Amino acid sequence: MADHQPTDKLEGEVAEFLEELGQTASPATLDAYRRDLGTWLAYRAEQGLETTPLDSNSIRRFLASERARGLAPRSLQRRRAALSRFCEHQIKHQRLSHNPVTLSRGPRTPRDLPKPVDVDQLARFLDTPHDGSPLSVRDQAMLELLYSSGLRLAELAALDLSDLQSQRVRVIGKGSKPRQVPVGRRAREALQDWLALRTTLAAEGETALFVGQQGKRLGHRAIQSRLVTQARRRGLPEHLHPHRLRHSFASHLLESSQDLRAVQELLGHANLSTTQVYTRLDWQHLAQSYDQAHPRAKRKDRDLS
Numbered sequence: 001m002a003d004h005q006p007t008d009k010l011e012g013e014v015a016e017f018l019e020e021l022g023q024t025a026s027p028a029t030l031d032a033y034r035r036d037l038g039t040w041l042a043y044r045a046e047q048g049l050e051t052t053p054l055d056s057n058s059i060r061r062f063l064a065s066e067r068a069r070g071l072a073p074r075s076l077q078r079r080r081a082a083l084s085r086f087c088e089h090q091i092k093h094q095r096l097s098h099n100p101v102t103l104s105r106g107p108r109t110p111r112d113l114p115k116p117v118d119v120d121q122l123a124r125f126l127d128t129p130h131d132g133s134p135l136s137v138r139d140q141a142m143l144e145l146l147y148s149s150g151l152r153l154a155e156l157a158a159l160d161l162s163d164l165q166s167q168r169v170r171v172i173g174k175g176s177k178p179r180q181v182p183v184g185r186r187a188r189e190a191l192q193d194w195l196a197l198r199t200t201l202a203a204e205g206e207t208a209l210f211v212g213q214q215g216k217r218l219g220h221r222a223i224q225s226r227l228v229t230q231a232r233r234r235g236l237p238e239h240l241h242p243h244r245l246r247h248s249f250a251s252h253l254l255e256s257s258q259d260l261r262a263v264q265e266l267l268g269h270a271n272l273s274t275t276q277v278y279t280r281l282d283w284q285h286l287a288q289s290y291d292q293a294h295p296r297a298k299r300k301d302r303d304l305s
Contacts, residue, residue: 008050011041017089026176028154036082039066054090056100059083116248117238122147126186128234134197135213139226141187141194142210145169146242148187150249150266153242157220159209164191173268181266250275 014037022030043062044050052058062083066076084101091099117125126143130136146156155171163170168182183191194210202208203215210218224241231240246267254263264275 008044017086033082036079059100116251119252122248125234125236134200137193137197139230141190144187144190146245147249148184149181150246153220160207161209179268
């Protein structure tokens, strides 16, 4: 079979960009960019735009067509981000003078953040006795660690035995950025119980902290399924998933400490604004923290009008 000969010169430049991106990005990020840019190239081919320059008009038409076929705002935002990153690559290689994506308006993304589980209800749920089987002991350790340390689902699934230390755990976050997060007393106790039973399930040479019945690393869907199972068994009248435990961790910690920067570090957020949205901070809370912390914020008797 003859080699594929691209009719769109941008196809080869996208391949070059993805190869360069793969040197620093995580596999998940690389796959997402490959899908998004592949969809864009397919659109160009379908519309006979192979010779059309990469400009704001062609990008705007592509995003409009994606919106028209019902793509969700978050997916549209991701498409736009992938195109913008590719355009920055083109600028770097002097194929573009500016980024045309910045001239197109991005879709509004709804803030459909999960509601945190009530702190007392969550405590009762975690304290509910289980049957003591290896699977239940493992599930308890996962639940306690997710809530204790605010881990993402992917971070929990990727943990190896070597990532555990006495009172903290090393995780690899988004963008392959490592961070150290503390592990609370109850989570440490649950982990010790699991480690004592782990060898009854783990295959020889398996490095994963959490394994399934086949002895191999527990996958994302399996973890999500086990959380739903434990919620049902323990009578939690709400849907439970890893992101909701992470959100509860952030909300409950912020309510107690009012230390937004500390929560940002623990969650592994690059920008403070992400943490601010994540924890549903309102202006009143921010103003209060500002008044308490800033050395020139406290007013004397006279106030400004």
